Amino acid sequence: MVYLTRVERFNAAHKLWVKDWSDEQNNEVFGRCANANWHGHNYSLHITVKGTPDPFTGFVMDAKKLSDIVKARIIDKVDHRNLNLDVPFIPSDCQPTSENLVVFFWQELYPHLPPEVDLHRLMLQETDTIYAEYFGE
Numbered sequence: 117m118v119y120l121t122r123v124e125r126f127n128a129a130h131k132l133w134v135k136d137w138s139d140e141q142n143n144e145v146f147g148r149c150a151n152a153n154w155h156g157h158n159y160s161l162h163i164t165v166k167g168t169p170d171p172f173t174g175f176v177m178d179a180k181k182l183s184d185i186v187k188a189r190i191i192d193k194v195d196h197r198n199l200n201l202d203v204p205f206i207p208s209d210c211q212p213t214s215e216n217l218v219v220f221f222w223q224e225l226y227p228h229l230p231p232e233v234d235l236h237r238l239m240l241q242e243t244d245t246i247y248a249e250y251f252g253e
């Protein structure tokens with residue numbers, strides 16, 4: 117079994133906020149991500165598929181084809197958008213944290229991958245020092 121990873125990047129705005137909490141409590145829990153007028157992150161999404169290299173191409177999967185699928189299903193829907201308001205597959209009552217986003221991204225991507233590979237891991241990097249991973253369970 118061989119693992120192939122493609123990296124895609126996008127920029128998006130969000131705000132982490134619980135409407136039933138006080139401003140003080142939101143700022144305490146979410147810090148700068150609670151900024152009332154939104155803020156942005158430069159995200160990197162690492163998509164890892166696994167499979168057996170094809171005897172003719174040597175590819176687990178054509179990395180350009182993987183990129184096209186990820187762009188169509190995820191990147192085109194989140195890039196330069198507000199993750200709290202603009203993305204149909206992110207519920208409005210759900211915090212757009214990296215932990216939640218990787219699960220939604222998995223659900224969007226998984227049904228659209230070709231049968232020769234299996235989705236192994238999504239890793240979403242929000243800052244240089246924070247990332248979330250999801251392995252489908």
Ligand code: NI
Nearest residue numbers: 130148149157
């Ligand atoms: Ni943030």
